[in-house]
Amino acid sequence: MSTPGKSRLRKTAYWGTHYLMIAAFVAFALFPLYWLLKVSVTPNDILYTEGVRMWPSRTTWDNYTFVLTQSHFPHYFMNSVIVSGFTALFTCIIAAVTGYAFSRFRFNGKIVIVALMLITQMFPLVMLIAPIFRILAPLGLTDSLTGLIIVYTAFNVPFATFLMQSFFDGIPKDLEEAAMIDGNTRFEAFRRIILPLTLPGIAATLGFVFTAAWSELLFALMLVSSESASTFPVGLLSFVSKFGVDFGQMMAAGVLALIPACAFFLLIQRYLVQGLTAGAVKG
Amino acid sequence: MASIEITNARKSYGAVDVLHGIDLDIQDGEFIVLVGPSGCGKSTLLRMIAGLEEITSGDIAIGGNVVNDLDPKDRDIAMVFQSYALYPHMTVAQNMGYALTLRKTAREKVSAAIDNVAGILGLNALLQRRPKALSGGQRQRVAMGRAIVRQPQAFLFDEPLSNLDARLREQMRTEIRKLHRRLGATSVYVTHDQIEAMTMADRIVAMYDGIVQQVGTPLEIYDRPANIFVASFIGSPAMNFLSGTCQITAQGCALILDDGTSIPFLAPPNVSNGQKLTLGARPEHIDIVGNGSAPSVPATVDLIEPMGLSTLVHVTLAGKPVKIFTLARPDLAIDSTIEIAFNMDKTHIFDSETELRLPRANEPFAAETA
Incomplete structure (x- = not known):
């Protein structure tokens, strides 16, 4: 038999190890972000001369000032906001409606549609760039934000649909049936009862699609050639010149690019963590 | 409304x-x-x-x-x-x-x-x-x-x-x-x-x-x-069922179980000798009786469930489990043999093939069925 003291010691050791491992993981995951910040405030003249240090001996905001006032970065940034915002919006609307249909209805060809949507996720994107370019070019959709929004939406809809479907699956059918008996049509029941309860799911989908579109590089690079339609991941490459890489400015741009993604998640995190359906049914 | x-x-x-x-x-x-x-x-x-x-x-x-x-x-x-x-x-x-x-x-x-x-x-x-x-x-x-x-x-x-x-x-x-x-x-x-x-x-x-x-x-x-x-389905504890063959003699009708046990019953009209029948008796319609009281059949006590107000006695009759509900608190030993008697007015007879109940001759009216 173990004594109380021994078991307390064991418990402390258990939780200690637990937290230590979590802390190690968080440090591992966040270290690159820390380095991004560190390099962005390091003056150019000491970037290479100081060696590897955890924090530079002097800091400066020059990189930020340059990026915001003298580069095309604000323009790229706006393009990214437009493309990611609309992609997230359109994807969510389509995914909500399709996800609901998958969750609630039995119809002919459902399995085929699901299979086709899964298949679209299996190909490496590189394979698809040439055909997509050939399709978009005659339509005048290359080198335009609209083209990017269409392509991103198309690529995100399947996954977002499955995501939304799982959220709808989690909402009991009884709720909309009750609403339909109370006097709603099915669509009204969807809009007034089911959608408000799916807000956490919609928020998660919005967040997922927004960040995916925000950081997409391959299509943005291949389908857009003019500076006016470039998004910020492409813009970051402009800090790489023939003669060198301007790390300070690039990192400053990177930190700035983090802001909207973080702000977006701050905005939706209330819904992400909310267990809104608690109490709907027994339990 | x-x-x-x-x-x-x-x-x-x-x-x-x-x-x-x-x-x-x-x-x-x-x-x-x-x-x-x-x-x-x-x-x-x-x-x-x-x-x-x-x-x-x-x-x-x-x-x-x-x-x-x-x-x-x-x-x-x-x-x-x-x-x-x-x-x-x-x-x-x-x-x-x-x-x-x-x-x-x-x-x-x-x-x-x-x-x-x-x-x-x-x-x-x-x-x-x-x-x-x-x-x-x-x-x-x-x-x-x-x-x-x-x-x-x-x-x-x-x-x-x-x-x-x-x-x-x-x-x-x-x-x-x-x-x-x-x-x-x-x-x-x-x-x-x-x-x-x-x-x-x-x-x-x-x-x-x-x-x-x-x-x-x-x-x-x-x-x-x-x-x-x-x-x-209706009734808790559930009704007991015993299936056997109908035997009509001068003394009346009896259900002959597989092991030869004979249970007398009030015959509904139109039952015939040799017909396969199922006897249904609710647990409260079976009594534990003293030796010699006729007509009774022997059964072995398996389990006794006292529920305060009542007692549920599980017995085995001709190899089949039978439950008996009683308001008394019988003092019985597990594995002992007791005599039980079916309340003939209350037991039901079903045709084993159609599973339909065969109403007794003196029933006021037959229940509505589908």
Whole structure:
């Protein structure tokens, strides 16, 4: 038999190890972000001369000032906001409606549609760039934000649909049936009862699609050639010149690019963590 | 309030027939309980009345109007779900008033109706709470309140008490019954719990395998079950069944069990010598008797379950388990042999092939069967 003291010691050791491992993981995951910040405030003249240090001996905001006032970065940034915002919006609307249909209805060809949507996720994107370019070019959709929004939406809809479907699956059918008996049509029941309860799911989908579109590089690079339609991941490459890489400015741009993604998640995190359906049914 | 007429209603999912032609007339103000094991089609029938399932063929009329093609919202019925299905993002008051709000009822009228019903159900203090802040019993009450506020043509209940603990279930059973007496609303109540069916129903509809097996008042069904299924399903502890062959002698009829044990019974008309029969005896219709009292049969005691008020004695008769209910507290030893006697006036005889009960000659009337 173990004594109380021994078991307390064991418990402390258990939780200690637990937290230590979590802390190690968080440090591992966040270290690159820390380095991004560190390099962005390091003056150019000491970037290479100081060696590897955890924090530079002097800091400066020059990189930020340059990026915001003298580069095309604000323009790229706006393009990214437009493309990611609309992609997230359109994807969510389509995914909500399709996800609901998958969750609630039995119809002919459902399995085929699901299979086709899964298949679209299996190909490496590189394979698809040439055909997509050939399709978009005659339509005048290359080198335009609209083209990017269409392509991103198309690529995100399947996954977002499955995501939304799982959220709808989690909402009991009884709720909309009750609403339909109370006097709603099915669509009204969807809009007034089911959608408000799916807000956490919609928020998660919005967040997922927004960040995916925000950081997409391959299509943005291949389908857009003019500076006016470039998004910020492409813009970051402009800090790489023939003669060198301007790390300070690039990192400053990177930190700035983090802001909207973080702000977006701050905005939706209330819904992400909310267990809104608690109490709907027994339990 | 309205009557509900169901005429030859069928339901199929593809090639699978779930309901095979249901005929049922529910009177205005009647409390009907659909009872049967899982998968018997009782919930499907209820959902067809509600309009949540389409009718493959046949008619359902509410208040004389055929509603086959009407949406649930146009049928003017209210339903209480097993899961309660309260809208989690609305308060209790909003939940209860939702249907009225959709009908564009004036706000004062809605709140007056909510207050009235909340008073009846004791929900006044909870009106501003969300469902997640309520206990199971309170949620159940809100679900009932939501149905009552609307004053619908009929109430449909889909196993509304299944999620409550035994004590609360008993309490709600009484409340629903009282409420029905007060409102006089036509109600269709689905349950798999035969005690709920017995205690609540004006009439019970016993269903099995998509077919109505018997319709009748609780006592009709208990005393004169139409067939072996109804006899076995209704009543707790369940009826004992012993099958054997009919032997008619000058002294009377007897059922000869597989091991040769002979149990005398009052023969219904038209039984013939050698016919395969099943004897059904409720546990309270078997007595433990002293030695020599005729006519009795020997049985071995397996188990004794004292329940305070009564005792349930499990015995083995001719290799078959038999339960005996007694209000006495018999002092019996396990594995001992006792003599038991069947109350011949109360035991039932079923045809083993058709499983139908063979009514006795002196029965007042045969129960309504499908």
